Amino acid sequence: MQYIILDLEWNTAYSNLLGHFVNEIIEFGAVKLNKNFEITEDFSSFVKPQIEKKLRNRVKNLTNISNADVADAEPFEVVCKDFTDWVGDLENTVLLSWGDMDIRVLIDNCKYFFADNPHIPFVKYYVDLQAYFMAESDLSKGQQISLANAASLINVNPEEFSLHRALDDSELASVCFKRVYKKDTFEKAIVTCDDEFYTRLLFKPYIVSDINDKLIDKTQFCCKCIECGEMADQLTDWKFSNSSFHANFICRDCNKRYRVNVQFKKNYSQLNIKKNVIVIKKEKENARS
Ligand SMILES: [Zn+2]
Incomplete structure:
Protein backbone atom coordinates (compact mmCIF):
# COMPACT_ATOMS: atom_id res chain seq x y z
CA MET A 1 0.00 0.00 0.00
CA PHE A 203 -24.38 17.97 -3.11
CA LYS A 204 -24.72 21.66 -2.35
CA PRO A 205 -26.31 22.32 1.06
CA TYR A 206 -29.23 24.73 0.89
CA ILE A 207 -31.64 26.60 3.14
CA VAL A 208 -35.28 25.55 2.79
CA SER A 209 -37.30 28.69 2.09
CA ASP A 210 -40.68 27.30 1.03
CA ILE A 211 -42.89 26.74 4.06
CA ASN A 212 -44.79 24.01 2.19
CA ASP A 213 -41.63 22.03 1.38
CA LYS A 214 -42.08 18.45 2.58
CA LEU A 215 -38.70 18.64 4.35
CA ILE A 216 -40.06 21.18 6.80
CA ASP A 217 -40.74 19.88 10.27
CA LYS A 218 -43.92 21.77 11.18
CA THR A 219 -43.71 20.74 14.82
CA GLN A 220 -40.94 23.38 15.13
CA PHE A 221 -43.47 26.13 14.42
CA CYS A 222 -44.46 26.78 18.00
CA CYS A 223 -43.21 28.65 21.03
CA LYS A 224 -43.13 27.67 24.66
CA CYS A 225 -43.22 30.52 27.14
CA ILE A 226 -39.85 30.77 28.84
CA GLU A 227 -41.51 31.90 32.12
CA CYS A 228 -44.30 29.36 32.60
CA GLY A 229 -43.55 26.67 30.03
CA GLU A 230 -47.01 26.80 28.48
CA MET A 231 -47.57 27.12 24.73
CA ALA A 232 -47.65 30.77 23.67
CA ASP A 233 -50.21 32.11 21.17
CA GLN A 234 -49.04 32.99 17.69
CA LEU A 235 -49.48 36.66 16.80
CA THR A 236 -48.06 36.90 13.28
CA ASP A 237 -47.81 34.61 10.26
CA TRP A 238 -44.54 32.84 9.56
CA LYS A 239 -42.42 34.95 7.22
CA PHE A 240 -39.17 33.94 5.54
CA SER A 241 -36.22 36.34 5.46
CA ASN A 242 -32.49 36.22 6.21
CA SER A 243 -32.39 32.45 5.78
CA SER A 244 -35.00 31.67 8.41
CA PHE A 245 -38.70 31.73 9.23
CA HIS A 246 -39.89 34.25 11.82
CA ALA A 247 -43.10 34.76 13.77
CA ASN A 248 -44.13 36.55 16.96
CA PHE A 249 -45.85 34.88 19.91
CA ILE A 250 -47.40 35.99 23.18
CA CYS A 251 -47.97 34.30 26.50
CA ARG A 252 -51.06 36.08 27.78
CA ASP A 253 -50.67 34.66 31.28
CA CYS A 254 -47.19 36.10 31.70
CA ASN A 255 -47.68 39.03 29.34
CA LYS A 256 -44.48 38.11 27.53
CA ARG A 257 -43.90 38.46 23.83
CA TYR A 258 -41.49 36.34 21.83
CA ARG A 259 -39.94 36.34 18.42
CA VAL A 260 -39.14 32.86 17.12
CA ASN A 261 -36.60 32.16 14.35
CA VAL A 262 -36.40 28.73 12.75
CA GLN A 263 -33.90 27.75 10.06
CA PHE A 264 -33.92 24.51 8.07
CA LYS A 265 -30.70 23.66 6.27
CA LYS A 266 -30.56 20.60 4.06
CA ASN A 267 -27.22 18.81 4.03
CA TYR A 268 -26.53 15.66 2.07
CA SER A 269 -27.43 13.25 4.84
CA GLN A 270 -29.57 15.30 7.17
CA LEU A 271 -31.71 18.35 7.81
CA ASN A 272 -30.18 20.74 10.34
CA ILE A 273 -32.65 22.78 12.36
CA LYS A 274 -31.67 25.94 14.20
CA LYS A 275 -34.31 27.51 16.38
CA ASN A 276 -34.10 30.43 18.75
CA VAL A 277 -36.63 32.28 20.87
CA ILE A 278 -36.00 35.91 21.70
CA VAL A 279 -37.94 37.86 24.31
CA ILE A 280 -39.33 41.06 22.80
CA LYS A 281 -38.53 43.85 25.22
CA LYS A 282 -41.35 46.16 26.32
CA GLU A 283 -39.43 49.30 25.27
CA LYS A 284 -39.24 48.02 21.73
CA GLU A 285 -43.01 47.56 21.63
CA ASN A 286 -43.61 51.09 22.90
CA ALA A 287 -41.18 52.48 20.35
CA ARG A 288 -43.10 50.75 17.62
CA SER A 289 -46.58 51.85 18.66
ZN1 LIG B 1 -46.09 32.24 30.24
Missing part, protein backbone atom coordinates in the same frame (compact mmCIF):
# COMPACT_ATOMS: atom_id res chain seq x y z
CA GLN A 2 1.25 3.49 -0.85
CA TYR A 3 -0.05 6.84 0.37
CA ILE A 4 -0.24 9.97 -1.73
CA ILE A 5 -0.80 13.32 -0.13
CA LEU A 6 -2.11 15.83 -2.61
CA ASP A 7 -2.33 19.56 -2.30
CA LEU A 8 -3.69 21.97 -4.89
CA GLU A 9 -3.61 25.70 -5.37
CA TRP A 10 -6.37 27.38 -7.34
CA ASN A 11 -7.46 30.71 -8.74
CA THR A 12 -10.96 32.13 -8.53
CA ALA A 13 -11.99 32.36 -12.15
CA TYR A 14 -15.23 33.59 -13.65
CA SER A 15 -16.63 31.21 -16.23
CA ASN A 16 -18.73 32.90 -18.90
CA LEU A 17 -19.79 29.45 -19.99
CA LEU A 18 -21.25 28.52 -16.60
CA GLY A 19 -22.17 32.03 -15.48
CA HIS A 20 -20.48 31.61 -12.11
CA PHE A 21 -17.09 31.42 -10.45
CA VAL A 22 -14.98 28.27 -10.59
CA ASN A 23 -11.95 27.46 -8.46
CA GLU A 24 -9.55 26.79 -11.31
CA ILE A 25 -6.56 24.64 -10.32
CA ILE A 26 -3.18 26.29 -11.01
CA GLU A 27 -0.83 23.94 -9.19
CA PHE A 28 -0.56 20.27 -8.23
CA GLY A 29 1.83 19.19 -5.51
CA ALA A 30 2.04 15.74 -4.00
CA VAL A 31 4.27 13.32 -2.15
CA LYS A 32 4.25 9.56 -2.37
CA LEU A 33 4.89 7.68 0.87
CA ASN A 34 5.79 4.05 1.30
CA LYS A 35 4.33 1.91 4.08
CA ASN A 36 6.99 3.29 6.45
CA PHE A 37 5.82 6.86 5.69
CA GLU A 38 9.04 7.74 3.91
CA ILE A 39 8.70 10.09 0.97
CA THR A 40 9.78 8.12 -2.07
CA GLU A 41 8.78 10.54 -4.84
CA ASP A 42 7.24 13.92 -5.28
CA PHE A 43 5.18 15.61 -7.97
CA SER A 44 5.02 19.32 -8.63
CA SER A 45 3.47 21.05 -11.59
CA PHE A 46 1.86 24.35 -12.44
CA VAL A 47 -1.33 24.28 -14.48
CA LYS A 48 -2.02 26.77 -17.24
CA PRO A 49 -5.27 28.58 -16.46
CA GLN A 50 -7.86 28.42 -19.21
CA ILE A 51 -11.01 29.83 -17.65
CA GLU A 52 -9.37 33.11 -16.64
CA LYS A 53 -5.77 33.68 -17.69
CA LYS A 54 -4.91 36.26 -15.01
CA LEU A 55 -4.55 35.31 -11.37
CA ARG A 56 -6.34 37.28 -8.67
CA ASN A 57 -4.10 39.45 -6.50
CA ARG A 58 -5.29 37.59 -3.42
CA VAL A 59 -4.15 34.29 -4.96
CA LYS A 60 -0.80 35.73 -6.09
CA ASN A 61 -0.16 37.07 -2.59
CA LEU A 62 -1.22 33.88 -0.84
CA THR A 63 0.70 31.47 -3.03
CA ASN A 64 3.51 33.58 -4.53
CA ILE A 65 2.57 32.10 -7.88
CA SER A 66 2.84 34.63 -10.71
CA ASN A 67 1.06 34.87 -14.05
CA ALA A 68 4.40 34.08 -15.71
CA ASP A 69 4.73 30.86 -13.67
CA VAL A 70 1.52 29.41 -15.03
CA ALA A 71 1.44 30.97 -18.51
CA ASP A 72 3.64 28.31 -20.11
CA ALA A 73 2.50 25.38 -18.00
CA GLU A 74 0.51 22.46 -19.41
CA PRO A 75 -3.31 22.69 -19.21
CA PHE A 76 -5.37 20.79 -16.63
CA GLU A 77 -6.15 17.90 -19.00
CA VAL A 78 -2.41 17.19 -19.49
CA VAL A 79 -1.33 17.66 -15.85
CA CYS A 80 -4.20 15.46 -14.71
CA LYS A 81 -3.05 12.71 -17.10
CA ASP A 82 0.60 13.08 -15.97
CA PHE A 83 -0.49 12.92 -12.35
CA THR A 84 -2.60 9.81 -12.99
CA ASP A 85 0.44 8.13 -14.57
CA TRP A 86 2.58 9.19 -11.61
CA VAL A 87 0.09 7.77 -9.09
CA GLY A 88 0.20 4.40 -10.82
CA ASP A 89 -1.58 1.47 -9.19
CA LEU A 90 -4.94 2.81 -7.93
CA GLU A 91 -5.85 -0.44 -6.18
CA ASN A 92 -2.88 -0.06 -3.85
CA THR A 93 -3.03 3.68 -3.28
CA VAL A 94 -4.80 5.77 -0.68
CA LEU A 95 -5.02 9.43 -1.64
CA LEU A 96 -5.14 11.98 1.18
CA SER A 97 -5.75 15.71 1.26
CA TRP A 98 -6.01 18.26 4.04
CA GLY A 99 -9.80 18.74 4.20
CA ASP A 100 -12.07 17.71 1.36
CA MET A 101 -12.01 21.12 -0.35
CA ASP A 102 -9.22 19.96 -2.69
CA ILE A 103 -11.39 17.03 -3.73
CA ARG A 104 -14.40 19.27 -4.29
CA VAL A 105 -12.28 21.58 -6.43
CA LEU A 106 -10.91 18.62 -8.38
CA ILE A 107 -14.43 17.39 -9.04
CA ASP A 108 -15.41 20.83 -10.32
CA ASN A 109 -12.33 20.99 -12.57
CA CYS A 110 -12.91 17.47 -13.91
CA LYS A 111 -16.52 18.36 -14.64
CA TYR A 112 -15.45 21.52 -16.41
CA PHE A 113 -12.64 20.06 -18.51
CA PHE A 114 -13.92 16.51 -19.02
CA ALA A 115 -17.34 17.15 -20.52
CA ASP A 116 -19.29 17.29 -17.26
CA ASN A 117 -17.81 14.02 -15.95
CA PRO A 118 -16.96 14.60 -12.27
CA HIS A 119 -14.92 11.40 -11.96
CA ILE A 120 -11.36 12.01 -10.69
CA PRO A 121 -9.20 9.60 -12.69
CA PHE A 122 -6.50 9.08 -10.04
CA VAL A 123 -8.37 8.21 -6.86
CA LYS A 124 -10.09 5.05 -5.76
CA TYR A 125 -9.49 5.18 -1.99
CA TYR A 126 -9.53 8.47 -0.13
CA VAL A 127 -8.98 9.85 3.36
CA ASP A 128 -9.67 13.40 4.50
CA LEU A 129 -6.44 13.87 6.46
CA GLN A 130 -7.71 16.95 8.31
CA ALA A 131 -10.72 15.04 9.66
CA TYR A 132 -8.50 12.06 10.51
CA PHE A 133 -5.92 14.23 12.27
CA MET A 134 -8.66 15.92 14.30
CA ALA A 135 -10.28 12.64 15.30
CA GLU A 136 -6.93 11.18 16.36
CA SER A 137 -6.05 14.34 18.31
CA ASP A 138 -9.44 14.45 20.07
CA LEU A 139 -10.27 17.82 18.57
CA SER A 140 -13.94 18.71 18.28
CA LYS A 141 -15.47 18.56 14.83
CA GLY A 142 -16.81 22.10 15.01
CA GLN A 143 -13.76 24.08 14.00
CA GLN A 144 -11.47 22.93 11.25
CA ILE A 145 -7.80 23.10 12.08
CA SER A 146 -5.43 24.61 9.53
CA LEU A 147 -2.40 22.65 8.43
CA ALA A 148 -0.09 25.21 10.09
CA ASN A 149 -1.93 24.91 13.41
CA ALA A 150 -1.89 21.13 13.19
CA ALA A 151 1.88 21.24 12.69
CA SER A 152 2.31 23.54 15.70
CA LEU A 153 0.18 21.17 17.76
CA ILE A 154 2.64 18.35 17.16
CA ASN A 155 5.62 20.69 17.67
CA VAL A 156 6.63 20.95 14.04
CA ASN A 157 7.61 24.44 12.98
CA PRO A 158 5.44 25.19 9.93
CA GLU A 159 7.84 27.97 8.93
CA GLU A 160 10.32 25.36 7.82
CA PHE A 161 7.87 24.70 5.00
CA SER A 162 6.74 27.42 2.64
CA LEU A 163 3.01 27.38 3.28
CA HIS A 164 0.43 27.63 0.53
CA ARG A 165 2.65 26.13 -2.08
CA ALA A 166 1.36 22.78 -3.09
CA LEU A 167 4.44 20.59 -2.68
CA ASP A 168 5.51 22.13 0.65
CA ASP A 169 1.99 21.81 2.02
CA SER A 170 1.83 18.16 1.05
CA GLU A 171 5.23 17.50 2.70
CA LEU A 172 4.08 19.21 5.88
CA ALA A 173 0.83 17.22 5.77
CA SER A 174 2.85 14.01 5.47
CA VAL A 175 4.64 14.87 8.75
CA CYS A 176 1.25 15.38 10.44
CA PHE A 177 -0.02 12.13 8.94
CA LYS A 178 2.92 10.09 10.14
CA ARG A 179 2.51 11.48 13.64
CA VAL A 180 -1.14 10.52 14.13
CA TYR A 181 -1.37 7.35 12.01
CA LYS A 182 -2.79 4.26 13.69
CA LYS A 183 -3.40 1.17 11.60
CA ASP A 184 -6.87 0.26 12.87
CA THR A 185 -8.38 3.74 12.88
CA PHE A 186 -6.84 4.62 9.53
CA GLU A 187 -8.30 1.58 7.82
CA LYS A 188 -11.74 2.59 9.07
CA ALA A 189 -11.24 6.13 7.74
CA ILE A 190 -10.64 4.98 4.15
CA VAL A 191 -13.52 5.86 1.84
CA THR A 192 -14.10 4.13 -1.50
CA CYS A 193 -14.72 6.69 -4.22
CA ASP A 194 -17.90 5.17 -5.59
CA ASP A 195 -21.00 6.90 -6.99
CA GLU A 196 -22.22 7.75 -3.50
CA PHE A 197 -18.90 9.50 -2.76
CA TYR A 198 -19.38 11.77 -5.76
CA THR A 199 -23.06 12.37 -5.05
CA ARG A 200 -22.23 13.41 -1.50
CA LEU A 201 -19.45 15.80 -2.54
CA LEU A 202 -21.45 17.30 -5.39
Whole structure:
Protein backbone atom coordinates (compact mmCIF):
# COMPACT_ATOMS: atom_id res chain seq x y z
CA MET A 1 0.00 0.00 0.00
CA GLN A 2 1.25 3.49 -0.85
CA TYR A 3 -0.05 6.84 0.37
CA ILE A 4 -0.24 9.97 -1.73
CA ILE A 5 -0.80 13.32 -0.13
CA LEU A 6 -2.11 15.83 -2.61
CA ASP A 7 -2.33 19.56 -2.30
CA LEU A 8 -3.69 21.97 -4.89
CA GLU A 9 -3.61 25.70 -5.37
CA TRP A 10 -6.37 27.38 -7.34
CA ASN A 11 -7.46 30.71 -8.74
CA THR A 12 -10.96 32.13 -8.53
CA ALA A 13 -11.99 32.36 -12.15
CA TYR A 14 -15.23 33.59 -13.65
CA SER A 15 -16.63 31.21 -16.23
CA ASN A 16 -18.73 32.90 -18.90
CA LEU A 17 -19.79 29.45 -19.99
CA LEU A 18 -21.25 28.52 -16.60
CA GLY A 19 -22.17 32.03 -15.48
CA HIS A 20 -20.48 31.61 -12.11
CA PHE A 21 -17.09 31.42 -10.45
CA VAL A 22 -14.98 28.27 -10.59
CA ASN A 23 -11.95 27.46 -8.46
CA GLU A 24 -9.55 26.79 -11.31
CA ILE A 25 -6.56 24.64 -10.32
CA ILE A 26 -3.18 26.29 -11.01
CA GLU A 27 -0.83 23.94 -9.19
CA PHE A 28 -0.56 20.27 -8.23
CA GLY A 29 1.83 19.19 -5.51
CA ALA A 30 2.04 15.74 -4.00
CA VAL A 31 4.27 13.32 -2.15
CA LYS A 32 4.25 9.56 -2.37
CA LEU A 33 4.89 7.68 0.87
CA ASN A 34 5.79 4.05 1.30
CA LYS A 35 4.33 1.91 4.08
CA ASN A 36 6.99 3.29 6.45
CA PHE A 37 5.82 6.86 5.69
CA GLU A 38 9.04 7.74 3.91
CA ILE A 39 8.70 10.09 0.97
CA THR A 40 9.78 8.12 -2.07
CA GLU A 41 8.78 10.54 -4.84
CA ASP A 42 7.24 13.92 -5.28
CA PHE A 43 5.18 15.61 -7.97
CA SER A 44 5.02 19.32 -8.63
CA SER A 45 3.47 21.05 -11.59
CA PHE A 46 1.86 24.35 -12.44
CA VAL A 47 -1.33 24.28 -14.48
CA LYS A 48 -2.02 26.77 -17.24
CA PRO A 49 -5.27 28.58 -16.46
CA GLN A 50 -7.86 28.42 -19.21
CA ILE A 51 -11.01 29.83 -17.65
CA GLU A 52 -9.37 33.11 -16.64
CA LYS A 53 -5.77 33.68 -17.69
CA LYS A 54 -4.91 36.26 -15.01
CA LEU A 55 -4.55 35.31 -11.37
CA ARG A 56 -6.34 37.28 -8.67
CA ASN A 57 -4.10 39.45 -6.50
CA ARG A 58 -5.29 37.59 -3.42
CA VAL A 59 -4.15 34.29 -4.96
CA LYS A 60 -0.80 35.73 -6.09
CA ASN A 61 -0.16 37.07 -2.59
CA LEU A 62 -1.22 33.88 -0.84
CA THR A 63 0.70 31.47 -3.03
CA ASN A 64 3.51 33.58 -4.53
CA ILE A 65 2.57 32.10 -7.88
CA SER A 66 2.84 34.63 -10.71
CA ASN A 67 1.06 34.87 -14.05
CA ALA A 68 4.40 34.08 -15.71
CA ASP A 69 4.73 30.86 -13.67
CA VAL A 70 1.52 29.41 -15.03
CA ALA A 71 1.44 30.97 -18.51
CA ASP A 72 3.64 28.31 -20.11
CA ALA A 73 2.50 25.38 -18.00
CA GLU A 74 0.51 22.46 -19.41
CA PRO A 75 -3.31 22.69 -19.21
CA PHE A 76 -5.37 20.79 -16.63
CA GLU A 77 -6.15 17.90 -19.00
CA VAL A 78 -2.41 17.19 -19.49
CA VAL A 79 -1.33 17.66 -15.85
CA CYS A 80 -4.20 15.46 -14.71
CA LYS A 81 -3.05 12.71 -17.10
CA ASP A 82 0.60 13.08 -15.97
CA PHE A 83 -0.49 12.92 -12.35
CA THR A 84 -2.60 9.81 -12.99
CA ASP A 85 0.44 8.13 -14.57
CA TRP A 86 2.58 9.19 -11.61
CA VAL A 87 0.09 7.77 -9.09
CA GLY A 88 0.20 4.40 -10.82
CA ASP A 89 -1.58 1.47 -9.19
CA LEU A 90 -4.94 2.81 -7.93
CA GLU A 91 -5.85 -0.44 -6.18
CA ASN A 92 -2.88 -0.06 -3.85
CA THR A 93 -3.03 3.68 -3.28
CA VAL A 94 -4.80 5.77 -0.68
CA LEU A 95 -5.02 9.43 -1.64
CA LEU A 96 -5.14 11.98 1.18
CA SER A 97 -5.75 15.71 1.26
CA TRP A 98 -6.01 18.26 4.04
CA GLY A 99 -9.80 18.74 4.20
CA ASP A 100 -12.07 17.71 1.36
CA MET A 101 -12.01 21.12 -0.35
CA ASP A 102 -9.22 19.96 -2.69
CA ILE A 103 -11.39 17.03 -3.73
CA ARG A 104 -14.40 19.27 -4.29
CA VAL A 105 -12.28 21.58 -6.43
CA LEU A 106 -10.91 18.62 -8.38
CA ILE A 107 -14.43 17.39 -9.04
CA ASP A 108 -15.41 20.83 -10.32
CA ASN A 109 -12.33 20.99 -12.57
CA CYS A 110 -12.91 17.47 -13.91
CA LYS A 111 -16.52 18.36 -14.64
CA TYR A 112 -15.45 21.52 -16.41
CA PHE A 113 -12.64 20.06 -18.51
CA PHE A 114 -13.92 16.51 -19.02
CA ALA A 115 -17.34 17.15 -20.52
CA ASP A 116 -19.29 17.29 -17.26
CA ASN A 117 -17.81 14.02 -15.95
CA PRO A 118 -16.96 14.60 -12.27
CA HIS A 119 -14.92 11.40 -11.96
CA ILE A 120 -11.36 12.01 -10.69
CA PRO A 121 -9.20 9.60 -12.69
CA PHE A 122 -6.50 9.08 -10.04
CA VAL A 123 -8.37 8.21 -6.86
CA LYS A 124 -10.09 5.05 -5.76
CA TYR A 125 -9.49 5.18 -1.99
CA TYR A 126 -9.53 8.47 -0.13
CA VAL A 127 -8.98 9.85 3.36
CA ASP A 128 -9.67 13.40 4.50
CA LEU A 129 -6.44 13.87 6.46
CA GLN A 130 -7.71 16.95 8.31
CA ALA A 131 -10.72 15.04 9.66
CA TYR A 132 -8.50 12.06 10.51
CA PHE A 133 -5.92 14.23 12.27
CA MET A 134 -8.66 15.92 14.30
CA ALA A 135 -10.28 12.64 15.30
CA GLU A 136 -6.93 11.18 16.36
CA SER A 137 -6.05 14.34 18.31
CA ASP A 138 -9.44 14.45 20.07
CA LEU A 139 -10.27 17.82 18.57
CA SER A 140 -13.94 18.71 18.28
CA LYS A 141 -15.47 18.56 14.83
CA GLY A 142 -16.81 22.10 15.01
CA GLN A 143 -13.76 24.08 14.00
CA GLN A 144 -11.47 22.93 11.25
CA ILE A 145 -7.80 23.10 12.08
CA SER A 146 -5.43 24.61 9.53
CA LEU A 147 -2.40 22.65 8.43
CA ALA A 148 -0.09 25.21 10.09
CA ASN A 149 -1.93 24.91 13.41
CA ALA A 150 -1.89 21.13 13.19
CA ALA A 151 1.88 21.24 12.69
CA SER A 152 2.31 23.54 15.70
CA LEU A 153 0.18 21.17 17.76
CA ILE A 154 2.64 18.35 17.16
CA ASN A 155 5.62 20.69 17.67
CA VAL A 156 6.63 20.95 14.04
CA ASN A 157 7.61 24.44 12.98
CA PRO A 158 5.44 25.19 9.93
CA GLU A 159 7.84 27.97 8.93
CA GLU A 160 10.32 25.36 7.82
CA PHE A 161 7.87 24.70 5.00
CA SER A 162 6.74 27.42 2.64
CA LEU A 163 3.01 27.38 3.28
CA HIS A 164 0.43 27.63 0.53
CA ARG A 165 2.65 26.13 -2.08
CA ALA A 166 1.36 22.78 -3.09
CA LEU A 167 4.44 20.59 -2.68
CA ASP A 168 5.51 22.13 0.65
CA ASP A 169 1.99 21.81 2.02
CA SER A 170 1.83 18.16 1.05
CA GLU A 171 5.23 17.50 2.70
CA LEU A 172 4.08 19.21 5.88
CA ALA A 173 0.83 17.22 5.77
CA SER A 174 2.85 14.01 5.47
CA VAL A 175 4.64 14.87 8.75
CA CYS A 176 1.25 15.38 10.44
CA PHE A 177 -0.02 12.13 8.94
CA LYS A 178 2.92 10.09 10.14
CA ARG A 179 2.51 11.48 13.64
CA VAL A 180 -1.14 10.52 14.13
CA TYR A 181 -1.37 7.35 12.01
CA LYS A 182 -2.79 4.26 13.69
CA LYS A 183 -3.40 1.17 11.60
CA ASP A 184 -6.87 0.26 12.87
CA THR A 185 -8.38 3.74 12.88
CA PHE A 186 -6.84 4.62 9.53
CA GLU A 187 -8.30 1.58 7.82
CA LYS A 188 -11.74 2.59 9.07
CA ALA A 189 -11.24 6.13 7.74
CA ILE A 190 -10.64 4.98 4.15
CA VAL A 191 -13.52 5.86 1.84
CA THR A 192 -14.10 4.13 -1.50
CA CYS A 193 -14.72 6.69 -4.22
CA ASP A 194 -17.90 5.17 -5.59
CA ASP A 195 -21.00 6.90 -6.99
CA GLU A 196 -22.22 7.75 -3.50
CA PHE A 197 -18.90 9.50 -2.76
CA TYR A 198 -19.38 11.77 -5.76
CA THR A 199 -23.06 12.37 -5.05
CA ARG A 200 -22.23 13.41 -1.50
CA LEU A 201 -19.45 15.80 -2.54
CA LEU A 202 -21.45 17.30 -5.39
CA PHE A 203 -24.38 17.97 -3.11
CA LYS A 204 -24.72 21.66 -2.35
CA PRO A 205 -26.31 22.32 1.06
CA TYR A 206 -29.23 24.73 0.89
CA ILE A 207 -31.64 26.60 3.14
CA VAL A 208 -35.28 25.55 2.79
CA SER A 209 -37.30 28.69 2.09
CA ASP A 210 -40.68 27.30 1.03
CA ILE A 211 -42.89 26.74 4.06
CA ASN A 212 -44.79 24.01 2.19
CA ASP A 213 -41.63 22.03 1.38
CA LYS A 214 -42.08 18.45 2.58
CA LEU A 215 -38.70 18.64 4.35
CA ILE A 216 -40.06 21.18 6.80
CA ASP A 217 -40.74 19.88 10.27
CA LYS A 218 -43.92 21.77 11.18
CA THR A 219 -43.71 20.74 14.82
CA GLN A 220 -40.94 23.38 15.13
CA PHE A 221 -43.47 26.13 14.42
CA CYS A 222 -44.46 26.78 18.00
CA CYS A 223 -43.21 28.65 21.03
CA LYS A 224 -43.13 27.67 24.66
CA CYS A 225 -43.22 30.52 27.14
CA ILE A 226 -39.85 30.77 28.84
CA GLU A 227 -41.51 31.90 32.12
CA CYS A 228 -44.30 29.36 32.60
CA GLY A 229 -43.55 26.67 30.03
CA GLU A 230 -47.01 26.80 28.48
CA MET A 231 -47.57 27.12 24.73
CA ALA A 232 -47.65 30.77 23.67
CA ASP A 233 -50.21 32.11 21.17
CA GLN A 234 -49.04 32.99 17.69
CA LEU A 235 -49.48 36.66 16.80
CA THR A 236 -48.06 36.90 13.28
CA ASP A 237 -47.81 34.61 10.26
CA TRP A 238 -44.54 32.84 9.56
CA LYS A 239 -42.42 34.95 7.22
CA PHE A 240 -39.17 33.94 5.54
CA SER A 241 -36.22 36.34 5.46
CA ASN A 242 -32.49 36.22 6.21
CA SER A 243 -32.39 32.45 5.78
CA SER A 244 -35.00 31.67 8.41
CA PHE A 245 -38.70 31.73 9.23
CA HIS A 246 -39.89 34.25 11.82
CA ALA A 247 -43.10 34.76 13.77
CA ASN A 248 -44.13 36.55 16.96
CA PHE A 249 -45.85 34.88 19.91
CA ILE A 250 -47.40 35.99 23.18
CA CYS A 251 -47.97 34.30 26.50
CA ARG A 252 -51.06 36.08 27.78
CA ASP A 253 -50.67 34.66 31.28
CA CYS A 254 -47.19 36.10 31.70
CA ASN A 255 -47.68 39.03 29.34
CA LYS A 256 -44.48 38.11 27.53
CA ARG A 257 -43.90 38.46 23.83
CA TYR A 258 -41.49 36.34 21.83
CA ARG A 259 -39.94 36.34 18.42
CA VAL A 260 -39.14 32.86 17.12
CA ASN A 261 -36.60 32.16 14.35
CA VAL A 262 -36.40 28.73 12.75
CA GLN A 263 -33.90 27.75 10.06
CA PHE A 264 -33.92 24.51 8.07
CA LYS A 265 -30.70 23.66 6.27
CA LYS A 266 -30.56 20.60 4.06
CA ASN A 267 -27.22 18.81 4.03
CA TYR A 268 -26.53 15.66 2.07
CA SER A 269 -27.43 13.25 4.84
CA GLN A 270 -29.57 15.30 7.17
CA LEU A 271 -31.71 18.35 7.81
CA ASN A 272 -30.18 20.74 10.34
CA ILE A 273 -32.65 22.78 12.36
CA LYS A 274 -31.67 25.94 14.20
CA LYS A 275 -34.31 27.51 16.38
CA ASN A 276 -34.10 30.43 18.75
CA VAL A 277 -36.63 32.28 20.87
CA ILE A 278 -36.00 35.91 21.70
CA VAL A 279 -37.94 37.86 24.31
CA ILE A 280 -39.33 41.06 22.80
CA LYS A 281 -38.53 43.85 25.22
CA LYS A 282 -41.35 46.16 26.32
CA GLU A 283 -39.43 49.30 25.27
CA LYS A 284 -39.24 48.02 21.73
CA GLU A 285 -43.01 47.56 21.63
CA ASN A 286 -43.61 51.09 22.90
CA ALA A 287 -41.18 52.48 20.35
CA ARG A 288 -43.10 50.75 17.62
CA SER A 289 -46.58 51.85 18.66
ZN1 LIG B 1 -46.09 32.24 30.24
